[in-house]
Amino acid sequence: MQFNRKKLSDKQLINLYKQILLPRMIEEKMLILLRQNKISKWFSGIGQEAISVGSAAALENDEYILPMHRNLGVFTTREIPLNRLFSQFQGKMQGFTKGRDRSFHFGTNEFHIVGMISHLGPQLGVADGIALANKLSNENKATLVFSGDGGSSEGDFHEALNVAAVWDLPVIFMIENNGYGLSTPSSEQFKFKNFVDKGPGYGMEAIKVDGNNILDVFHAVDTAAKKIRKNPKPILIEAMTFRMRGHEEASGTKYVPQELFDKWAKKDPVDNYERFLLKEKVISQEEIDDLRAEIKANINKGLKLAGEDIYPEVNTEQQLADLFLPNDTKPIPPKSEKKSSKRYVDAISDGLKQSFEKHPELVIMGQDVADYGGVFKITEGFIDQFGRDRIRNTPLCESAIIGIGLGMSIKKQKSVIEMQFADFVTCGFNQIVNNLAKSHYRWGQNADVVVRMPTGAGVAAGPFHSQSNEAWFFHTPGLKIVFPSNPYEAKGLLTAAIEDPNPVMYFEHKALYRSLTDEIPDDYYTVEIGKANIINEGTDITIITYGMGVHWAKEAMNDLSDLSVELIDLRTLLPWDSETVEKSVLKTGKVLICNEDCLTGSISGEIAAWISENCFEALDAPVMREGSLDTPVPFNADLELNFLPKERIKAKLKKLAEY
Structure with a gap:
C-alpha cells in the first residue's frame, strides 16, 4: 500500500493516526462487551475505518455527514464524548435517543451528524435536502452521505443521485464497496464492475479510491469538498474496501471465502498506516505505545461514566409528548373582515x-x-x-x-x-x-x-x-x-x-x-389543527365525518329534515378531536360515522371502537358506519357512484333513526 502525504504535516499525519486508532480500539472493546451481554448488537467496521475517518477529517466540522452503521470513525472523529456514545449503545439517557433507538440510528445537530434508519437508502435524499438548504442560503458547504454497495440497489440511491445531479447540489456520495450486502456478493447485486461507471450516467464526476488507505480517502474527500464549495455539483466517490467481520456479529462470516480474508488482512488500514508512519519516522513505537495506553484509558473512563448513567424512566406521558416538537396551535385570526x-x-x-x-x-x-x-x-x-x-x-x-x-x-x-x-x-x-x-x-x-x-x-x-x-x-x-x-x-x-x-x-x-x-x-389566518367543527347542532343523531362526507351528510340531512342531526366535521384526523365527539354522543345517544374511504380498515372503525369503549352507557343504538365498497375505485361513472357511500348514507341514517 502506497501512502502519499502530499502537503500534510507530521502533526496532521499523527492526528489522522490517532483518529483511525480510536475507533479500532473501541470496536475491540465493544466486541468484548457484546460477549458480556452489556450491549445488544454490534455492526463492526473493522477493516473499513479509513473511509470513515478520512472522510470526516477532510470536512469542516460544521459540514453535515450522514453515516451508516459501520461508520464509528465518523462519530469519534467529530469528537463526540465517548461516554455519550457508550450510553447510546446501551440505551441510556446520556445517549442521543433516550433509549428509543440503538447503535448509530441517531443524529446530533451539535456535531453535524445525521444517522441512518434501518432501511439504508433514505438518508441519501436527506443529504440532498441539507445540500439544497446550503445552496439556497449561499453557504459554501459540502455534505457527505454514505452508502454501501448493497444499499445502492434500492430506488432511493437512484433518486437521490439523479436529483443531486439535476439540481447541482453540493453533496458527496461516498460508496463503501466492500463486496457484500450482508451475505449477498456484489455479483448478485449488480452487473456493472465499479460504481464510478455510474457517475457519468448521472452527469456527475466519479472517483475511485483505495478505501483502506486513509490518505487516499482524505485527499479525495478534501479535493471534492473544495470543488463543490466553490462550484456546487455532486461528486461520487467509490471506496474499495472489505468487511473483516460479519454484517453484524451474530451473522458470522461463513459465506465469505477464506482467501478474501487473507488478501484483505494484508491491507488492514490501521496496521499499514502505522507501518508507514514508523518507516517515515513520523512517529516512534514508544509514542504509539503511549498513545494506545492513553486511548485505552479514555475508553475505560467513558465506559465508567456510561456505567453510572441511568436507563430511561418509564413515563407514558413523556413518550407521547416527544412525538412532536411543541407548537403553539392557537389560531391566527385575519387582520380585517374583508x-x-x-x-x-x-x-x-x-x-x-x-x-x-x-x-x-x-x-x-x-x-x-x-x-x-x-x-x-x-x-x-x-x-x-x-x-x-x-x-x-x-x-x-x-x-x-x-x-x-x-x-x-x-x-x-x-x-x-x-x-x-x-x-x-x-x-x-x-x-x-x-x-x-x-x-x-x-x-x-x-x-x-x-x-x-x-x-x-x-x-x-x-x-x-x-x-x-x-x-x-x-x-x-x-x-x-x-x-x-x-x-x-x-x-x-x-x-x-x-x-x-x-x-x-x-x-x-x-x-x-x-x-x-x-x-x-382575504387576509392570512389559520384554523386550529386538532379541533373538530360542529356544522349543525342536533339532539337525535350525531354524524361524524370529514372531507366529501360532510357534503353527502348535508344532502341526507336535507332529505330527512324531520331528524335533529348534529353534524361534526373532524377536519383534523390525527390527532382527532375525541372531546367534541364525546360531548355530542352523550347528547344524542346515536352515532353514524361515514367516510369516503373503503369501509374496512378505515378511520371510522377506530372512532367507532373508541365511542363503544368510552360512551357505551350513553348509546341508544349500535354505532353505525358507512363507507365505500371494499374494491378499488372503478372508472365507469355508474360503477363509481355505486362504489361511493353517497346514496347509502341516507338509508343508514334512516335505519339508525328507526332503531
Missing part, C-alpha cells in the same frame, strides 16, 4: 401564496409545480413571484423529494411537497412513516414538512388517481393529518400546517376544487 368569493382550489392557492410571503424560508417541491403551475394549477404564477429556487419542479422521485424535505428541516427550512395525486405517495411511503414521523421521537429533530395530497373519487379518474388513502397514515404515530371540507378550512388548515414545525399530511379533495365556492377572509 372577504372574497373563492373556490376550494383558489383558497388552497391563496393560503399557499400567503404562506410563501410570510415564510421566506419556505420551498415547494413537486412534479410540474413551476411553469406549468401543477396539474391542478394551484401554483400557477408562483414562479414569477417567488422564483425558481423556491418553486421547484422535481423529477419523478417521491421518496427523494420527501427525504429532501427532512434534510431542509435540519437546516431550519420549511417545505411543502406536492404529490401530483395522493395515490402516488406510495413511492415515498417509507420516507413519511419511518423518517418524517419518527425523527423527533428518536433524536429530537422535527420534520417541518407538509405533504399535499390531492385525493378522492367522483371525477372518473379510475383506480390509480382516486384513492382515499388517509387511513394509511392514521396508524403512524408522529404524523398529523388534516382534511378540509370547504374553502375556509382549505386555506386556514394549509396555513396552519405550514406554521406547524411537525410533519403534516394535508388532504385536499379533487372533486371539491372547482365545485365549491365560499366567502373567505
Whole structure:
C-alpha cells in the first residue's frame, strides 16, 4: 500500500493516526462487551475505518455527514464524548435517543451528524435536502452521505443521485464497496464492475479510491469538498474496501471465502498506516505505545461514566409528548373582515401564496409545480413571484423529494411537497412513516414538512388517481393529518400546517376544487389543527365525518329534515378531536360515522371502537358506519357512484333513526 502525504504535516499525519486508532480500539472493546451481554448488537467496521475517518477529517466540522452503521470513525472523529456514545449503545439517557433507538440510528445537530434508519437508502435524499438548504442560503458547504454497495440497489440511491445531479447540489456520495450486502456478493447485486461507471450516467464526476488507505480517502474527500464549495455539483466517490467481520456479529462470516480474508488482512488500514508512519519516522513505537495506553484509558473512563448513567424512566406521558416538537396551535385570526368569493382550489392557492410571503424560508417541491403551475394549477404564477429556487419542479422521485424535505428541516427550512395525486405517495411511503414521523421521537429533530395530497373519487379518474388513502397514515404515530371540507378550512388548515414545525399530511379533495365556492377572509389566518367543527347542532343523531362526507351528510340531512342531526366535521384526523365527539354522543345517544374511504380498515372503525369503549352507557343504538365498497375505485361513472357511500348514507341514517 502506497501512502502519499502530499502537503500534510507530521502533526496532521499523527492526528489522522490517532483518529483511525480510536475507533479500532473501541470496536475491540465493544466486541468484548457484546460477549458480556452489556450491549445488544454490534455492526463492526473493522477493516473499513479509513473511509470513515478520512472522510470526516477532510470536512469542516460544521459540514453535515450522514453515516451508516459501520461508520464509528465518523462519530469519534467529530469528537463526540465517548461516554455519550457508550450510553447510546446501551440505551441510556446520556445517549442521543433516550433509549428509543440503538447503535448509530441517531443524529446530533451539535456535531453535524445525521444517522441512518434501518432501511439504508433514505438518508441519501436527506443529504440532498441539507445540500439544497446550503445552496439556497449561499453557504459554501459540502455534505457527505454514505452508502454501501448493497444499499445502492434500492430506488432511493437512484433518486437521490439523479436529483443531486439535476439540481447541482453540493453533496458527496461516498460508496463503501466492500463486496457484500450482508451475505449477498456484489455479483448478485449488480452487473456493472465499479460504481464510478455510474457517475457519468448521472452527469456527475466519479472517483475511485483505495478505501483502506486513509490518505487516499482524505485527499479525495478534501479535493471534492473544495470543488463543490466553490462550484456546487455532486461528486461520487467509490471506496474499495472489505468487511473483516460479519454484517453484524451474530451473522458470522461463513459465506465469505477464506482467501478474501487473507488478501484483505494484508491491507488492514490501521496496521499499514502505522507501518508507514514508523518507516517515515513520523512517529516512534514508544509514542504509539503511549498513545494506545492513553486511548485505552479514555475508553475505560467513558465506559465508567456510561456505567453510572441511568436507563430511561418509564413515563407514558413523556413518550407521547416527544412525538412532536411543541407548537403553539392557537389560531391566527385575519387582520380585517374583508372577504372574497373563492373556490376550494383558489383558497388552497391563496393560503399557499400567503404562506410563501410570510415564510421566506419556505420551498415547494413537486412534479410540474413551476411553469406549468401543477396539474391542478394551484401554483400557477408562483414562479414569477417567488422564483425558481423556491418553486421547484422535481423529477419523478417521491421518496427523494420527501427525504429532501427532512434534510431542509435540519437546516431550519420549511417545505411543502406536492404529490401530483395522493395515490402516488406510495413511492415515498417509507420516507413519511419511518423518517418524517419518527425523527423527533428518536433524536429530537422535527420534520417541518407538509405533504399535499390531492385525493378522492367522483371525477372518473379510475383506480390509480382516486384513492382515499388517509387511513394509511392514521396508524403512524408522529404524523398529523388534516382534511378540509370547504374553502375556509382549505386555506386556514394549509396555513396552519405550514406554521406547524411537525410533519403534516394535508388532504385536499379533487372533486371539491372547482365545485365549491365560499366567502373567505382575504387576509392570512389559520384554523386550529386538532379541533373538530360542529356544522349543525342536533339532539337525535350525531354524524361524524370529514372531507366529501360532510357534503353527502348535508344532502341526507336535507332529505330527512324531520331528524335533529348534529353534524361534526373532524377536519383534523390525527390527532382527532375525541372531546367534541364525546360531548355530542352523550347528547344524542346515536352515532353514524361515514367516510369516503373503503369501509374496512378505515378511520371510522377506530372512532367507532373508541365511542363503544368510552360512551357505551350513553348509546341508544349500535354505532353505525358507512363507507365505500371494499374494491378499488372503478372508472365507469355508474360503477363509481355505486362504489361511493353517497346514496347509502341516507338509508343508514334512516335505519339508525328507526332503531
